[in-house]
Amino acid sequence: MAFSAYLDGKRKDCAELVAALRKKFSYVSVLGTDVRASAYRADRKSSMAQDAAGECGFVVKMHDGGAFYEYSLDDISGDKEALAAKIIAATETDAALCGRMISADVLRDEPLKEDFVRETDFASYGDAELLDICRELSAELCKADEKVLNAFAMIQPYTVSKLFVTEKRELSQHYGWANGILMVIYNDGKMVQAREVQGSDKLAEIIASLRASTGKVIDLARHLTKAKPIEPGVYDVITDSSISGLIAHEAFGHGVEMDQFVKDRAMAKDCMGEYVASPITNMRDGAAAAHSVASYFFDDDGVLAHDTQIIRDGVLVAGLSDLASASQLGTEPTGNGRRDSYKRKAYSRMTNTFFCPGKDKLEDMIASIKHGYMLFETNNGMEDPKNWQIQCTAEYGIEIVDGKLTDNYVSPVVMSGSVPELLKSISMVSDNFNVIGAGMCGKGYKEWVRVSDGGPNLKVRVKLG
């Protein structure tokens, strides 16, 4: 698989459009995107092999020291002067708003020309092979236990090509990612769903992981049928990597997206240099911080990928910014400008967000708890960066009694409470580490981007309900 031939053929068009618009604006960029996705799925009764949601189009960004202007369109062929005039007319404002614009430093156009490629093994697999693997996995799950009502196996690879052009900058990138999902619907008096999600840029790894996970999914389904509601209360809790990641992402990550600083929407703005977590806590984010689903080479503003330390030894040291927020705050952008698609605005967004590993052994952490729970698998979460409240839902928990994991499952488990209280309660951090690249993240209730999160096991004290 290679960089999009279509975008490759548009380099000159992009440069010409930039030149045409530069007659009016100090800074002009064009981002071209060509995302191709496929989806393969089989269950007991049906199957699917088709393209999944992709995108192909352009977004033009213009700036002149006041407001930012953007125009999204499907193609930039043809007369560039005419297109530039159309874009300028479409992004004009009502006269009443002309005196109500922000002022911001004009965006800098740093010279750079580079092409980035990360290879995948997607081309090694044909449609028939991937669909057959899904069928095989679904059939294996269905025959594993008569109580399996249905079993779904899905493989979803996609490739991303992006071209970023300004007057002095021309960047291209091409990479891919894939997710594999197993899900069973199981009825043993109580109906439950159990799932396993894998992510990698190597289909071979995903297929091997899914094949190795069928027993685990069935076992989980059996346990979930016996799961009971948790007695609401405040507990000592051990998180698995996915729940650690959920906390990093929802409890704190959204709060350091610096476009929220510009809007005075994040409490973190006033907490730089202060302890926000226990001193054994370290947290990072960045497309270059881990190899996962959000590991691009440059962001949607053409800023190269970063590895940003957000919390160092419990102290908040940095936030995450896109180009527009950095220019308004007078800071350097951190490569976190991301778009839902070329049709949407760039915001400051997380990428791969995680707590860093510590020194504790997981078995010692479990042994340290008289009565509590170990929580597993992210279900969902919701941020509240201004007020630092959290709501994170784990798929299930296992009760810990006298320092040992029991066979008592609880589901679902909702964590809620105050972010500082939660982060300052971190008393142990394990020496293992995992980042899970299968997530989608919204900002508020929209603007979906692919993210990973994770970390080590954490021991925290938190309200569960």
Place this chain on the structure above:
Amino acid sequence: MSRLIELLKENGGIDGYRVTEKATVSYELFFVHRKLETVRATDTVDTAVTVYVDHDGKRGDSSFEVYRSMTETDIRAKIETAAARARLVDNAPYELPEGGELNAALPTNMDGEDAKALATRIADAVYAADNIPGGSINALEIFIYKDTVRVRNSRGVDKTQTTHRVMIEAIPTFTEGGESVELYEDHRFTTFDAEKVTAEIAEKMREVRDRAAAQKPQTPMRVNVVLRPKEIYGLVSNLAHDLNYAMVYSHGNLHKIGDDLQEGGSGDKLTVTLRGVIEGSELSGYFDSDGTELTDTCVIKDGKTAAYFGASRYGQYIGVERPSGNLRCGEVEAGTLTDEEIASAPYIECASLSGLQLDLYNDYIGGEIRLAYYFDGKQTVPVTGISMSGKLSEVLAGMRLAKKTTISGQYKGPEKLLMKDIAIL
């Protein structure tokens, strides 16, 4: 689209096709505090194609997207690939919806309006509510869309509908003594009423002021909890989702027709009708993505599941004679609850939740409450920092629905829903 249809007809390897084209023109403003930060405009077309191939007594299908950048050669290749993929897929046979032409627009007062002037009027309507001492709107995003969706298929369906819609995301904030709080709320409409927008934002400004004053009550406690329309629809749509034809076909549904969702209950009986059109909802439509005409369907009647709903294909699979289409709006029948009855015992009325958490499989309902009003029997005070949790089956059995009704987004029905004896932590 016409050339695309010709190319599909020219391909001898397919037995049917569906083409959905969505053209969107938007104008968007992004404010930071009261200053304009970003102006955006978009002009895009999404074209999705599904081809169908009958083989070995089965029907296969495969979809792809057509981009404006594609050449005719590219499109021919995509059709060939999709046809080959469809031959790998062996689903039970079904028919595409047949015939029917339509060219309609959802009711709006924004057709023909200049988007730039309209956006300014919307911004003015929002900021007109920004007049509470200590309050501010820290961010405002305005999206004005015109969507034109056309669905054509190989059995004669050719339907077009146009929707004018606006989405506003406003962030009311209140600051006092260095402490600052906010609430998040979005507003969506297809008919612009400046006074209504100002009134809705003003209500949120009052609520965010209350959030600043809100205290965490003594917990744990058990108390009646009142939900408002957004959460009521969240509850109802989760119950309805379980009754989708596709859920039934895949054995994922928890309930079957005739099940009593409120068994042994003494509350108001729940009657839910899923509708194609709710006045003012951006999700209203006359047909779904298959081109199936939407038929209003009562899915829960007097507390018992009454019908399934959903897409034509899965409807045919489970033997439904006239599939309803994928309905996206819902109406709940009014109940008997009055404000006086609510106030006859202590209660918490939720004004802002992080999100209602529902798990039908685990019989759970709960959520983190960011702002609520607690009536302790004598006075009402704003509260925050609490969460609720309960058994969904017990909530359904005992719940009460308000006599007064309202329209909110894709929901029409009681203004309030009362859940009895909920655990608050």
